[in-house]
Amino acid sequence: QVQLVESGGGLVQAGGSLRLSCAASGSIFSITTMGWYRQAPGKQRELVARIWRDGTTNYADSVKGRFIISRDNAKNTVYLQMNSLKPEATAVYYCYAYDTHWGTRWGQGTQVTVSS
Numbered sequence: 001q002v003q004l005v006e007s008g009g010g011l012v013q014a015g016g017s018l019r020l021s022c023a024a025s026g027s028i029f030s031i032t033t034m035g036w037y038r039q040a041p042g043k044q045r046e047l048v049a050r051i052w053r054d055g056t057t058n059y060a061d062s063v064k065g066r067f068i069i070s071r072d073n074a075k076n077t078v079y080l081q082m083n084s085l086k087p088e089a090t091a092v093y094y095c096y097a098y099d100t101h102w103g104t105r106w107g108q109g110t111q112v113t114v115s116s
Helices: none
Strands: 002-007 010-013 018-026 031-039 046-052 057-059 067-072 077-082 091-099 103-106 110-115
Touching: 002 091, 002 103, 018 031, 018 091, 018 110, 031 067, 031 077, 046 067, 046 077, 057 067, 077 091
Parallel strands: 010 110
Antiparallel strands: 002 018, 018 077, 031 046, 031 091, 046 057, 067 077, 091 103, 091 110
16 A cells, blocks of 8 residues: 655745655555646646656746755655745645556645735
8 A cells, every 4th residue: 555645735925935745655666756736726736846756857837946846765755845935826735656566646635825
């Protein structure tokens, strides 16, 4: 069984920063990609950022230059440093991991609220 546990969400004022963490545990074989999606009320889930095992990253245009994704392969953990937060970043943030053996797994989600 595989679990992804997220932490770091919360309430922050516009312009502030938050750091999300997501640790995968259990029967891990080879996680290739880890990343973050978010879903705001009434909207579809959208990709925020993802990172491959070799460190290659990919960001949504709306967060480029403000968010930084990183990972610790030894700890099977992915991080999302969110800077210069805007109210439109308010959403539930979900981490995911793709393993070559069991495919994609999701975390339970963590709420991020940015007040104006």
